[in-house]
Amino acid sequence: MFTLAEENYLKNIYHLQTENSEGVSTNLIAESLQTKPSSVTDMVKKLAAKKVLLHKPYKGVSLTEKGRKVASNIIRKHRLWEVFLVEKLNFHWDEVHEIAEQLEHIQSDELIKRMDAFLDFPDFDPHGDPIPDENGNIKVTEKKLLSELKKNQRGVIVGVKESGSDFLQFLDKRKINIGTKIKVLGKEFFDGSMIIQVRNEQFFISKKIAKNLFIQISEHV
Amino acid sequence: MFTLAEENYLKNIYHLQTENSEGVSTNLIAESLQTKPSSVTDMVKKLAAKKVLLHKPYKGVSLTEKGRKVASNIIRKHRLWEVFLVEKLNFHWDEVHEIAEQLEHIQSDELIKRMDAFLDFPDFDPHGDPIPDENGNIKVTEKKLLSELKKNQRGVIVGVKESGSDFLQFLDKRKINIGTKIKVLGKEFFDGSMIIQVRNEQFFISKKIAKNLFIQISEHV
DNA sequence: AAAATATTTTAGTTTAGTCTAAAAAAATAA
DNA sequence: TTATTTTTTTAGACTAAACTAAAATATTTT
Numbered sequence: 136m137f138t139l140a141e142e143n144y145l146k147n148i149y150h151l152q153t154e155n156s157e158g159v160s161t162n163l164i165a166e167s168l169q170t171k172p173s174s175v176t177d178m179v180k181k182l183a184a185k186k187v188l189l190h191k192p193y194k195g196v197s198l199t200e201k202g203r204k205v206a207s208n209i210i211r212k213h214r215l216w217e218v219f220l221v222e223k224l225n226f227h228w229d230e231v232h233e234i235a236e237q238l239e240h241i242q243s244d245e246l247i248k249r250m251d252a253f254l255d256f257p258d259f260d261p262h263g264d265p266i267p268d269e270n271g272n273i274k275v276t277e278k279k280l281l282s283e284l285k286k287n288q289r290g291v292i293v294g295v296k297e298s299g300s301d302f303l304q305f306l307d308k309r310k311i312n313i314g315t316k317i318k319v320l321g322k323e324f325f326d327g328s329m330i331i332q333v334r335n336e337q338f339f340i341s342k343k344i345a346k347n348l349f350i351q352i353s354e355h356v
Numbered sequence: 357m358f359t360l361a362e363e364n365y366l367k368n369i370y371h372l373q374t375e376n377s378e379g380v381s382t383n384l385i386a387e388s389l390q391t392k393p394s395s396v397t398d399m400v401k402k403l404a405a406k407k408v409l410l411h412k413p414y415k416g417v418s419l420t421e422k423g424r425k426v427a428s429n430i431i432r433k434h435r436l437w438e439v440f441l442v443e444k445l446n447f448h449w450d451e452v453h454e455i456a457e458q459l460e461h462i463q464s465d466e467l468i469k470r471m472d473a474f475l476d477f478p479d480f481d482p483h484g485d486p487i488p489d490e491n492g493n494i495k496v497t498e499k500k501l502l503s504e505l506k507k508n509q510r511g512v513i514v515g516v517k518e519s520g521s522d523f524l525q526f527l528d529k530r531k532i533n534i535g536t537k538i539k540v541l542g543k544e545f546f547d548g549s550m551i552i553q554v555r556n557e558q559f560f561i562s563k564k565i566a567k568n569l570f571i572q573i574s575e576h577v
Numbered sequence: 578a579a580a581a582t583a584t585t586t587t588a589g590t591t592t593a594g595t596c597t598a599a600a601a602a603a604a605t606a607a
Numbered sequence: 608t609t610a611t612t613t614t615t616t617t618a619g620a621c622t623a624a625a626c627t628a629a630a631a632t633a634t635t636t637t
Contacts, residue, residue: 138593138594140593140594140595160614160615161614161615161616162613162614162615170594170595170596171595171596171597172614172615172616173595173596173597173598173615173616173617174594174595174596175615176615176616176617177593177594177595177616178594178595181593181594192602192615192616193602193603193604193614193615193616220467223474224467224470224471224474225470226466226470230466233464234462234464234467237462237463237464238459238462241455241458241459242458243454243455243458245447245451246441246445246455249445249446249447250445253444253445359623359624361623361624361625381584381585382584382585382586383583383584383585391624391625391626392625392626392627393584393585393586394585394586394587394625394626394627394628395624395625395626396585397585397586397587398586398623398624398625399624399625402623402624413585413586413632414584414585414586414632414633414634
């Protein structure tokens, strides 16, 4: 149905679309896929012909309903595989992306159905990102960036914004994971840094880190 | 390192080599890969340049040590994935080939190492075929075709020769699996058919079927 | 050993996906 | 509104992997 390259374009455009709201530009796609704008133009033509996206020249592209379905299914597979790698094969959450990047292209609806059941129908991947269902729907959670929390607010870490390897290792060194409970003990105005409580330890968190952690706020303060 | 097409060539040549002993001809490869001899010529040149096989023009090809390693590793991955699909995801043994055909190309030594451990280091796949180790070595078993057995000999089914879907389903309908114990009750000379005992049932087995089942003979007759 | 047949290779195309360099179109600045 | 800059597209070329048709080389048969 779709080639490897086509699938990667669709997946990337899907991500760019949720991040950028407006039409996704040729240059943006090129940057995201580490390729050249001229290559993007060609592929966009092909995908438009396949009715998975609309292309308003010089105005950017947007996925059609069909395109969204295809893209979300690839993301579904990617995230289910990540759960498998971490939960069943004991991979570290910062090691799974590259492998899932390959596994997401395996074509077998039955495989994914069974994998989903095998993993007990997870809603989120190891980084806290939602796993779309067969129709592309995702469970939305009320989540804020740690940087938006005020002093004395409590919450649970539910995700990371950018799951780069060094960032994940930084968290790991401090035994901070998805599900870890935190409390904001203090916040500095001039640099946005924070002191947070994790279990019975206190950590200094820079603004950059605080902007990369998603928190579900606990109401009982 | 190797493209998808290259991997498929190497895997097929490996299989053809074990089946045919002498050098593998261009036409044979073409037939096995469902392609044209001229395409094979091109690819063989490429693979010879990569030092994974030797090509004596008009005399056929043979894998080098390096080529054998690469090929056996793909087969290793294919068979480990088949075990996973059957043992963990409860696929039927006649449903797994196509999916494993895709999964065998996933590149990650660590993934295979962990999968091997997760599956408890299996030596054989669901069809009874041996799983090569990291160095390409396989556990050989003393096995004969059912058709070679004599009256009153007993044994255990350890493999199937051709694992076509209809054949596997034929076995399944009679609850005949790898590990099933059998005894030859009678053998007809004129058509090679047999009557075999399986548990407390008796089955009529045609010559064609008997030539497709590998048996490990039990010494205690 | 020559003729016939089978096998393999060469030569030239095709498609998917990429690239560079240049042209065209749009957006922004003067 | 004209000029400059940015963005996008076109044109032409490249590689991998396949194909068809024809040529070359082996093998077999007579």
